[in-house]
Amino acid sequence: MELQENLSVVLHAAGDLRLEQRPVAAPRSHEVLLKINSVGICGTDIHFWKDGGGVRFVIDKPWTLGHEFSGTVVKVGSGVQHLKEGDRVAIEPGVPRENDEFVRTGRYNLSPTSFASGIPPNNGGMCQYYVHDASYCYKIPDLVSFEEGALVEPLSVAIHACRRAEVKMGCRIFICGAGTIGLMNLLVAKAMGAAQVVICDLLSDRLKMAKEMGADYTLKVEKETAEEMAQKVKASLGFMPDITIECTGAEICMQAGIYATRSGGVLALVGLGHEFANFPILHAIIREVDIRGVFKYCNTWPTAIDMLASKRIDVKPLVTHRFALKEALKAFETSKKGVGIKVMLKCDPNHLGQ
Structure with missing residues (x-):
C-alpha cells in the first residue's frame, strides 16, 4: 500500500502554524501505522502555537502537533501480535524508551527517557497518518467512538x-x-x-x-x-x-x-x-x-476505555466544535478564543462524524 499524502499541522515557530504535506513513515517491527481519525486541541497545543515553547520545551525545528488522538491500524510491524489491520485504537502518547527504575516500578510517566507524541521534539498526531509504538495503542470497542477514543488522553489525566x-x-x-x-x-x-x-x-x-x-x-x-x-x-x-x-x-x-x-x-x-x-x-x-x-498519567488507558464502554461516564458533551483537518488554523483560532470546551479535528475526510 503506497500512501502519498499526509496532510499535517506543523508548527515552525511561535505564531507560525502551517498545513503541509509530510512523509508517511514506515512502521518498525514494534510499531503500527495509523490512519488518524480524531485529534483534540489541548491548551498545551495553543501554548506552543502562541509562545513557541515553554520552560521545559523549545521548538528548534518544524514539528507536528497533537497528543490527544485516535485512529485505525493500517499497517502492522513484523513483531506486533496484539493488533491487526482495521483495529480501532486510542493512542497513549507517552512511551518510555528504556526499562529504567520508573518503568520497573510502574511509574513510567516519570521516566526521563519518555517519548511524548506532540511534545517537542517529537512529532504528534495532527496528521492523516502516524506511526506509534504498538504497545501504547489500545483497542477500543465499537461502543466507543473515535472522538471518545481521542478523549481518553485528558480522561487519563x-x-x-x-x-x-x-x-x-x-x-x-x-x-x-x-x-x-x-x-x-x-x-x-x-x-x-x-x-x-x-x-x-x-x-x-x-x-x-x-x-x-x-x-x-x-x-x-x-x-x-x-x-x-x-x-x-x-x-x-x-x-x-x-x-x-x-x-x-x-x-x-x-x-x-x-x-x-x-x-x-x-x-x-x-x-x-x-x-x-x-x-x-x-x-x-x-x-x-x-x-x-500530578504529571500526565500511567496505567490508565484500559481503565479509561472501560469507563467509556460501560457508560459509567459520558465525555461526549465536552466536544463542542468540530473541524476538518484542512480547517486546522480556524480550529486553533476558535480554541484560542476559549469558545466552548473541546475543539476536535477530524483528520479522515471520509469520516467527519463522531
Whole structure:
C-alpha cells in the first residue's frame, strides 16, 4: 500500500502554524501505522502555537502537533501480535524508551527517557497518518467512538489525578477550573464515589456545563483573594473539602487550594503554570495538607476505555466544535478564543462524524 499524502499541522515557530504535506513513515517491527481519525486541541497545543515553547520545551525545528488522538491500524510491524489491520485504537502518547527504575516500578510517566507524541521534539498526531509504538495503542470497542477514543488522553489525566489524590467513596472535593481537565476530574471523582463536588471557574458557560455534568455546587471566580475563595468553598459545602484538585496552574488557585483543604487533606496540582509560585506553605505545614504533583498519567488507558464502554461516564458533551483537518488554523483560532470546551479535528475526510 503506497500512501502519498499526509496532510499535517506543523508548527515552525511561535505564531507560525502551517498545513503541509509530510512523509508517511514506515512502521518498525514494534510499531503500527495509523490512519488518524480524531485529534483534540489541548491548551498545551495553543501554548506552543502562541509562545513557541515553554520552560521545559523549545521548538528548534518544524514539528507536528497533537497528543490527544485516535485512529485505525493500517499497517502492522513484523513483531506486533496484539493488533491487526482495521483495529480501532486510542493512542497513549507517552512511551518510555528504556526499562529504567520508573518503568520497573510502574511509574513510567516519570521516566526521563519518555517519548511524548506532540511534545517537542517529537512529532504528534495532527496528521492523516502516524506511526506509534504498538504497545501504547489500545483497542477500543465499537461502543466507543473515535472522538471518545481521542478523549481518553485528558480522561487519563483525571484518572491519574484522582488516584494521586486518593479520591474515595464519600469524600468531598473542590476542583479549580472547569475546562476539559477540570470537567474530566469532576466525572472521574463522581464515578469513584465522591459525595460532593464544588467547582470554580471564571466563565459562566463552563460552570453551567459543570452543573449539567454532575457538580453539586459551582463558584464563579470574580476578584476574590485566595482566602476569600476558600471561604466561598467552605460556605458552599458546609465544611472544608477533603481534597482539592487544581487544574488551572494559576497561582491564586494553588493558594486557595491550601487555604480551602481541610487539615490532613490533599491538594493535587494538575495544572501547569509558571516554574515558580508563591505558596502559603506554613498553612500546609501546620495543618498537614499534603501537596501532590500530578504529571500526565500511567496505567490508565484500559481503565479509561472501560469507563467509556460501560457508560459509567459520558465525555461526549465536552466536544463542542468540530473541524476538518484542512480547517486546522480556524480550529486553533476558535480554541484560542476559549469558545466552548473541546475543539476536535477530524483528520479522515471520509469520516467527519463522531
